[in-house]
Amino acid sequence: MHDKIGVLKYFIKPQYYDIYPLNWNEIFGNKRKIYVEIGFGSGEYMAALAKENPDINFIGFETSLTALYKAQIKFHKNNIKNARVIQGDARLLIRELFPSNSISKLIVNFPCPWPKERHKERRIFITSFINTLADVLKKGGIIELATDVDWYAQEVYNNFKKSEFFEPEKIIENFNRPIKTKYELKWDKEGRNKYLFIAKKIKHNKVKRVLEGVSELPHKNIRDINIEKLKELKDNHIKENNLSFTVNSIYEDLLNDRFLLKVVSTDNDFMQQYYISIYKKTKDWLVKLDSTTIPYRTPAVKFSVYKIAELIEK
């Protein structure tokens, strides 16, 4: 990726770190409090807040690369120093990247409510994420959700009400905040109702993280490989306890004694896609994570490298 205009300084690739959760004081070079925004869209809300509050560090999560790019350009144009962005599903990454009691406020503006029953696991405030928030938020930390969907505001209220870790404070109808998001302006124009839900953390919870501590790059040397066994791996779903992986494709470069395997692995709810390369060195063969796509080195990723090495060794 080129960075002619210097926006990449805002972009954090947590996969390239090797100690989790991340050390945010080191990343920002200070110990200021942390606000997180999920699904910042074009980033106007985070950019305006960050500009107004240089004493607060902001971290935004987005799944969309376009959104990430637009936000970074806004930060750059406004000479913002106290904001960073991360790509991926915030519900999983917030659990892995933040230590306990580290976030002062979580903001979610106008998320898709995923109205269909079969999509409801895609909604942001599902029970597992509320439990994560009860770990990573500071005691007294605040959740702020803005939505134009009345049943969704009520559902989120009920979910927090059920949780022993939070006190849902209120739903404010047709609130008026000084900064408006792109979706908010759109809904205001259409005259839609808006709801602002606020909750406070009152009790701590400890969740189990998939990545914790130091994470090395998995690799294994083997004497020789059995090519038939390697080819049999394709479309095989290999599972041990809560770790599993599937080899989706195998690319071979026999001239250079090299194979590239496209793998999808899951650790409970954490799914990732990456490549494992297998190639001949002077004497033996090396099975390792390919450096073109660095995944989070979760137990399932390590399991896939070591299990493949075991299964193809001659």
Ligand SMILES: C[S@@+](CC[C@H](N)C(=O)[O-])C[C@H]1O[C@@H](n2cnc3c(N)ncnc32)[C@H](O)[C@@H]1O
């Ligand atoms: C409806 S848009 C709202 C954008 C912006 N907040 C606004 O109010 O204009 C929702 C955004 O959330 C992002 N998103 C949805 N689920 C997410 C998740 N689990 N983690 C991070 N971002 C997510 C989407 O990519 C999308 O840009």
